[in-house]
Amino acid sequence: MFGFSNKKGNYAYTTTRAKAKKSLLLKEEDYNKMLQMSTAEIARFISDSGYSKEMIDLGSKIEGMDLVERATYRHMADSFKTLLNGSQGELHTLLAAYLEKWDNWNIKVILRGKSYGLSADDIRDDLVPAGNLSSEELERLIGMESLDEIIAAYCKDESITIPAEIMTQYKADGNLGQIEDYLDKFRYTRLIKIVSADTVASRMFLDYIRRDIDVRNFETIMKLKSEGIYGDKVLEYIIPGGKQIDAKFAKQLADYEKITDTYPDITQLDFYESVKDIIDNGGNPLEASIETRKFQREQAKKFSSEYPLSVLPVIDYMISMEIETRNIRTIARGLESGLDKETVKQLLVI
Amino acid sequence: MGAHDVTPNRSVLLQLKSRIKLTQGGHKVLKMKRDGLIIEFFDILEKARAMRAGVSSDYENAMHAITIARAVEGEVAVKSAAYALKADPQVNVTSKSIMGMVVPKVEADHLHVSMVDKGYGVISTSVYIELAAVAFEKLLETIVRAAEVETTMKKLLDEIEKTKRRVNALEFKIIPELKESERFVKFSLEEMERENTTRLKHLKKA
Numbered sequence: 001m002f003g004f005s006n007k008k009g010n011y012a013y014t015t016t017r018a019k020a021k022k023s024l025l026l027k028e029e030d031y032n033k034m035l036q037m038s039t040a041e042i043a044r045f046i047s048d049s050g051y052s053k054e055m056i057d058l059g060s061k062i063e064g065m066d067l068v069e070r071a072t073y074r075h076m077a078d079s080f081k082t083l084l085n086g087s088q089g090e091l092h093t094l095l096a097a098y099l100e101k102w103d104n105w106n107i108k109v110i111l112r113g114k115s116y117g118l119s120a121d122d123i124r125d126d127l128v129p130a131g132n133l134s135s136e137e138l139e140r141l142i143g144m145e146s147l148d149e150i151i152a153a154y155c156k157d158e159s160i161t162i163p164a165e166i167m168t169q170y171k172a173d174g175n176l177g178q179i180e181d182y183l184d185k186f187r188y189t190r191l192i193k194i195v196s197a198d199t200v201a202s203r204m205f206l207d208y209i210r211r212d213i214d215v216r217n218f219e220t221i222m223k224l225k226s227e228g229i230y231g232d233k234v235l236e237y238i239i240p241g242g243k244q245i246d247a248k249f250a251k252q253l254a255d256y257e258k259i260t261d262t263y264p265d266i267t268q269l270d271f272y273e274s275v276k277d278i279i280d281n282g283g284n285p286l287e288a289s290i291e292t293r294k295f296q297r298e299q300a301k302k303f304s305s306e307y308p309l310s311v312l313p314v315i316d317y318m319i320s321m322e323i324e325t326r327n328i329r330t331i332a333r334g335l336e337s338g339l340d341k342e343t344v345k346q347l348l349v350i
Numbered sequence: 351m352g353a354h355d356v357t358p359n360r361s362v363l364l365q366l367k368s369r370i371k372l373t374q375g376g377h378k379v380l381k382m383k384r385d386g387l388i389i390e391f392f393d394i395l396e397k398a399r400a401m402r403a404g405v406s407s408d409y410e411n412a413m414h415a416i417t418i419a420r421a422v423e424g425e426v427a428v429k430s431a432a433y434a435l436k437a438d439p440q441v442n443v444t445s446k447s448i449m450g451m452v453v454p455k456v457e458a459d460h461l462h463v464s465m466v467d468k469g470y471g472v473i474s475t476s477v478y479i480e481l482a483a484v485a486f487e488k489l490l491e492t493i494v495r496a497a498e499v500e501t502t503m504k505k506l507l508d509e510i511e512k513t514k515r516r517v518n519a520l521e522f523k524i525i526p527e528l529k530e531s532e533r534f535v536k537f538s539l540e541e542m543e544r545e546n547t548t549r550l551k552h553l554k555k556a
Contacts, residue, residue, distance in 0.1 A: 069424055104474070109430050112470070116433035126426045175436055180471025220473055223480055227465050237472045289477040290422070326422070334421035347422055 009091030011309045014083060018317040021079060024050050025324050028350050034331045035341050042332045043068055051075050068332045070125070072325045077102070077130035079321055083314060084132070094205075094311045097194040098318065100158070100187050102131030107154045107183065110141050111176050114150065133157065151179065160186055185239050188213055192241045201310030204303045208315070210243035211299055215271060215292045217245045218253075222286050225259045244269055259285065271295040293349050297323060323349045356531050358538030366532045373528060377520040384513040386449050391506045398503045401496040408489040415482040423476045431479045436469035441494060448502070451509045456498040462487045 026034075026049060034042055046068065047055045054071035062070060080102070084095050106127050113123035120142050129135050137157060144150045148171075155162055166178050188209070195206045220237045224230070234254035240247065249265075256262045263279060266272055274291035278284070297319065304316035327348045334344035356362050420428050440459040445452045465472055465480060 066425065069426065073424075073426070108434075108471070108474075109426070112430050112434040115469075118433065126430060128426075173436075175467065175469050176434060177466065177469055177471050181473045184471060184473040216473060219477055223465060223472065223477060229464070229466065233466075237466075239473065286477045286481065326424075329424050330421045333425070334417070337417040337421065339417055339421065344421070347418065 009087060009089035009094075011091055011311075014087045014091055015309060015313040017086060018083060018314040021083075022313075022317040022320055025320055026327070031327055031331065031348055031350060034328070035335070035345060037335075039065060039068070039332055039336050042328070042335075046072070046328060054078075065333055065336050069329050072328050073128045073130075076321050076325045077128050080130040080318060083317075087314075091311055091314070093194060095314060095318075096132050097191045098315060099131045100191070102128055103133050103154075103158060104131075104180075104183050104187055106131065106133060106138055107141070107150070108176075108180055110138070110150060111147055111179075114147055115174075115176065147176075181237055188216075188239045188241060199307075199310070201303075201307035201312050204306070205311055205315060207243060208296075208299055208303065210241055211270065212296060213239045213242040214245045214269065215296060217242050217250060218266070218269065218271075218292070219286070219289065221250070221253050221262070222259060222284075225256070225262070226284065226286060230257050231255055290347055290349065293323075297349050354531075354534050356535060358535045358542070360539065363532065363535045363539065366528055366535060370525065370528045370532060373520055373525050377517060377525060380513055380517045380520065383449055384510060384517055387451075387506055387510045387513060390448055391503065391510060394499060394503045394506060398496075398499045401492070401499050404492045405489070405496050408485070408492045412482070412485040412489040415478070415485040419476065419478040419482040422478050427476065428479055428482070431470050431475055431483070434468070434470035435463075436467070437463040439490065448506070451505060453502040453505050454498060456494055456501075458491065458494040461491045461494070 030045075030049070034045060037045060043055065051071050054074045055067065058067055058071050058074065080099055084092065084099060087095050106129065109126045110123055113126065123142050124139075127138055129138055133141075141150050141153060144153060151162070151167075154160070160183065162179060162182055166182050170176065170179055191209055192206065195202055195209065197203045197206050217238050220239075221234055224234045224237065231254060235251060238245075238247075238250045238254070242250070245253070253262050253265060256265075266275070266285075271292050274295040275285045275288035278288045278291070300316050300319045303312045306312065327350070330347050331344055334347060335341070356366070416428070437460055439461050442457045442459070444455045444457070446455045447453070462484075465475075468483070
């Protein structure tokens, strides 16, 4: 699935489709309108904004907020699949590697659901088939009896080898956490390997991925520190390949006992400006998660128009689509749960 | 038993005197117990008030955190993280004694589970889901502590009520009745004494 292709790829066709799709995405003013609507009105609004097929398909089975959430996920999955299936050569390889995160999402949903004892129908409802695995492959995984079987089959499908010590630990304590973390780390490592740095566009994409790793690593370090975990234990959860948070800097941050001790060092990070206000106001940098996402969004926007015949416009569309899915859900769920409009607006990534 | 339904003799009088002494002693002890329980109750009441406020604020925080998590990450992601949880909180109920009254002592284990042992991955689990999980763990801890204080308070109230009824029964019924019986026996004995004296005088004249 992830073998390098000698064919260059149909960039013109795929980027044109991606740009056409991007032009249909909701704009900031649409979100402002949605903030004034009820859940039913939001459902109606998104039906008229390109989600009608999914809303009709799912409308007979679910309703309310769940309908909005599942319809937006399905719309995103279908859009990604269309682009992935229409792409060829190295472009296909790049997109497949980028979308592997949704395979990871799905395998986690399946493993967690199975370990909890959910029925196949309940697990199926929560899947977002936006990655490389087809519905049939996911169905096959759901149909398997044991978690070991599912892990083995998934690793075989995706050419992943989980280290023996992680499997032994999992078998000893039944904690899927380590396997999930390994899959996440592996995904980033493979993505970095696949994106060759031979063109400026590829280098920009690689930069984006490495910044994404930095954001992830920063959040992981802060999450663990807030639990009182520091030192070498933290390093087990660090994704290699970050742009600024390399192994040395990660160790430096990990070794601090308290979150506040890291403040002088994190000022040198690119996304420091995103967390600065929260830190200055005495808040926890963990609360800046939305701000770091906005930072990442800005990074993607920057490269989207620079190299029109590269993977960048497609990736930019995919990021924008994911953000739209998230924003619609945030508005609908937030307003339905009684959050005030200002809070909901702050949670949006625009 | 009525105050007059006793056989007026010296033995009964001695018994009555002893019972009155015992009852008055018991009355004094029960009054002290009642006062002690009331003092204890006011202490617990303060704690319970603080606990209730704590439960309310922790509940609000937890609901706010889960609302944000559901909005930002979606119901599917939140549910999926919940399914992964391996933690199994245990609540142990033992007992302790306050002034002879048995009250529950509630303790909980494994309420807070470290992020690395929860059962889901640390890297990909959203900050918002983690913050919600921590907020609910804190709420659960507060609820368990509040359960102990609230139950103790209710038991104390019952005990105060019971003790008050006993004190009142002793003060207004049993002790007055015993005193009345004592007075009746004393009066009867004096009357019998006077009758005997009169009878002896009549016999002497005859």
